[in-house]
Amino acid sequence: MVKRTIHGGPPAAHAIEHLADTVHADPALLHRGRFVDLEWLWEIGETPYHVRIQNGFIAELVRGPVLMRSWVFAIRGPVESWERFWAPVPKPGWHDLFAMTRTGRATVEGELQPLMANLRYFKDVLAAPRAMEDH
């Protein structure tokens, strides 16, 4: 049971804790990610998370910081940005990764080819907490 934040989505800690379960419960999403095999960095406010993907499954999710651990690309944004993004019906400007990057509410950096080649998959992983039940 989790209450939604004042921003609309699940609290970030809850979203991350249950991310793998939510992603793994979605066969279409796993299929989209079947060729993805890499580690990326998802920074939620001050907290970095290392997310290792294997064939679309979240094989490992480690709360950082972990010194000297490498990643292919990083997606970063303040806690508020992600919690607004995860609202069941997000408001304009918080409803998409690129809506947030365009308005400075999130950033994307690093080697972007694997991200762009699997953009639908990664957008859906980022948005997966939106579907988490709040009861």
Add this chain to the structure above:
Amino acid sequence: MADFQPGDFEPITGRYVHLNIAGRPARLYFEEAGSGIPLLCLHTAGSDGRQFRHLMTDEDVTGRFRVIAFDLPHHGKSNPYAGYQDEEYRLTTELYDAAVMAFCDALALERPVVMGCSMGGRIVLHLAGAHPERFRAAIGLEAADHQQPWYDTDWLHRPDVHGGEVCAAMISGLVAPQSPEEYRWETLWGYLASGPGVFKGDLHFYRADSDFRDRTHLIDTTACPVFLLTGEYDYSCTPKDTLRTAKDIPGAEAEIMEELGHFPMSENPAKFREYILPVLDKVSRL
């Protein structure tokens, strides 16, 4: 809105027309439905005229308007220009203008209302300014006189990224979250199915060859009235961009559409008609 059952035929008919566009032969596919005032509809970058199929099956529209939508060369069922394999496709204002005017001439359209979305919305601003005598009115959906580039379009056409997949994923966020899943994905299909480099080539027009900020104030809305409608979820052509543009055009009307994004006519046709029908009422009285 029309509710079709198995066995029903839609009132839309499709044909091909041969044109000369800026000196090059072109074979264009177009669809139409209805009768009355011609309403020429221009699709977004990287997609095609199917985006207007809901308007073409709406009797509140087709009872008064002959709704027509063509696919630009390289789009939908219109072939690319001969020799495309050795060229980089790049749409320009000049080419776009030539395509629209050649199509109007070929169909002998008498002072149509021209309505375009996104890059189609951009070109209607040009058309209203350059050929006011040829159009009864201009309706710009997700339209503005300029757009600040906000991502590297090279991602849209390179061999290590699937073009259709990345184009659809890029624009997916421009669909409002309230839009029905079926129509969201139908809209994305236009991008998933687009030819290699076509979306990127259209964005050459949209980003590099259509900064109209220095001329929109010259549009004479007494000769060609201008109406602008933009969805609140559009972060490509933002409501702010549209309102700024409308402010520069004396007499232009603008409205921000709630719960809609960058593809109002295809992503949520039921919601869109709440906004477009009053505008069509106005232009039918002109």
